[in-house]
Amino acid sequence: MARKASITGGTKKVKLKPQKSREIIRKYHVLLKKQAQLKKEGNVAGADAVTSELEKLGGLQMYQQASISGQMEARGGDSSKLLMNWLAKYSKEPAAALLEVGCLSFDNYCTRSNYFARIDRLDLNSQDPRIEQIDFMKKPVPPDLYDVVSLSLVVNFVPDSGLRGEMLKRTRKFLKPEGLLFFVLPEPCIYNSRYCNEQSISDIFNALGYRQIEYKRTRKLVYWLLKMEERSGPYPKICKTLVNDGAKRNNFCIALS
Structure with missing residues (x-):
């Protein structure tokens, strides 16, 4: 019905x-x-x-x-609150632009902070006319790039390890030099996976030219704030590799091809 x-x-x-x-x-x-x-x-x-x-x-x-x-604020699930706290540590001046990928709610801490002069929000199935309905992988790169890209609980929704890597790789095209990537995954993706752990995700970040400047782990989620650095040449190939065997572990993985 x-x-x-x-x-x-x-x-x-x-x-x-x-x-x-x-x-x-x-x-x-x-x-x-x-x-x-x-x-x-x-x-x-x-x-x-x-x-x-x-x-x-x-x-x-x-x-x-x-x-x-x-993600309701009353349940402490709005990850943008942590993003705003981290940004306050690094700059007292408002950032110019934020791209929020997988935006579920217009009314979050990023919106209410008045920190950004421009926020572009997008989602595959927008439920708000103020959130653009589009696949991030198909979104044209705008002439005006972003100071911050938020990729919170998005990559884990992508069903293929190689496509997850491509999504992370594509974030570089949208950021200004030394821009920041806010990245969030469910805690089990890193700490209960057969193919992913702290070292392997760090290797992915380094390969893509991202340097970790903030990190937080909770019972349910893992958060990173990453700074984009200059890099040249092709991306290295990082394949799916067993790092933690176990019957009760999941198969989450991010690969670069």
Whole structure:
């Protein structure tokens, strides 16, 4: 049964409890990875079946509502608060421009801080007319580059390790020299993965010409503030490599090709 539409014509948003939000997000990620693997194997029927499962779960819109619910300020989930705290340490002067990739909510600390003269927000399935609906990998590089790019809980949503690397690589095209990248991943992506740990993610950052200037680990998330440095020549190839074996570990990985 289709969800009811609001009197304004949009889809009525569902209020979700924290536990339900986490359950939806977890199921969506599992199904998305399964779908990507089936497509890679050429199993069209299997991939279509997973698409049906995703639709029954509520599709991308329900996933985003669950993500927004998890980022509600009242639950301490707005990662932009930490970004603003870090930026305050490095400059008393307002930065000119921020690109917020995977922006779920217009009303966050970046918006309310009045720190930026310009904020461009984008998401694959925008639920706000003030957030541009576009794939970051297809967004044209503007003539006016950004001082800061925020990539918070976005790369883990990409189902392929090589595409994750390409997304990180592409952030350099949008930043001014010595620009900053705010990068956030779920804690298990680094500390409970067979193919990723502190050293391997550090190797990725170094290969891309990013220097870590801030880091924070919590029970659920890992945050970095990275400074883009000059680099030349082709990017090195970093393949998927087993670093921590274990039956209960996940398969998250970032690769460069």
